[in-house]
Amino acid sequence: MKHSINWLVVAFAATLSMSVYAHSDHGHHGHHHHHEQKISGDASTAPPPDGVTVDNCWIRLLPNRLPSAAYFVMNNSGHADAALVGAEATNFGKVMLHTHQTINGMATMVHADKVIVPVGGSFEFAPGGHHVMLEQPKATLNIGHTSPITFWFEDSSAITTDCEIRSPASLN
Numbered sequence: 001m002k003h004s005i006n007w008l009v010v011a012f013a014a015t016l017s018m019s020v021y022a023h024s025d026h027g028h029h030g031h032h033h034h035h036e037q038k039i040s041g042d043a044s045t046a047p048p049p050d051g052v053t054v055d056n057c058w059i060r061l062l063p064n065r066l067p068s069a070a071y072f073v074m075n076n077s078g079h080a081d082a083a084l085v086g087a088e089a090t091n092f093g094k095v096m097l098h099t100h101q102t103i104n105g106m107a108t109m110v111h112a113d114k115v116i117v118p119v120g121g122s123f124e125f126a127p128g129g130h131h132v133m134l135e136q137p138k139a140t141l142n143i144g145h146t147s148p149i150t151f152w153f154e155d156s157s158a159i160t161t162d163c164e165i166r167s168p169a170s171l172n
């Protein structure tokens, strides 16, 4: 009996990881080295988003090529809601908008397809919630230095912000 119970656990875990994977892969374009998000165009020529600023951006840098995460507050003083659909970073090979979700009682990270920054309001990416997941570092990053992140919006506008690199123990 113990054997069959173990199989149940394995099957359950497999189902979970598949559903998480399916969710996180939504909108992805396969495993190109490009970004798995609805990013289009060249950030250096893209227009800036109307009235959107990114404030207090920082990166919690983890050692040993573990995924790092970026946090910030996005403010929208423009004329319409802003729809953030992706991010990219020159110093990381893989960048994704993530949030935390509890699926069948298990806290997990899932890809966030779109984040609305309401007009006249703001949206905070913070530890425990939304974050920009930064994987596959391409350079040696040093605490106290900055690293740029480009944020892409649904209307193909983009904004690039320097984010301060902080230690793994940082909470804000």
Ligand SMILES: [Cu+2]
Pocket: 098, 099, 109, 131, 132, 133
């Ligand atoms: Cu994540």
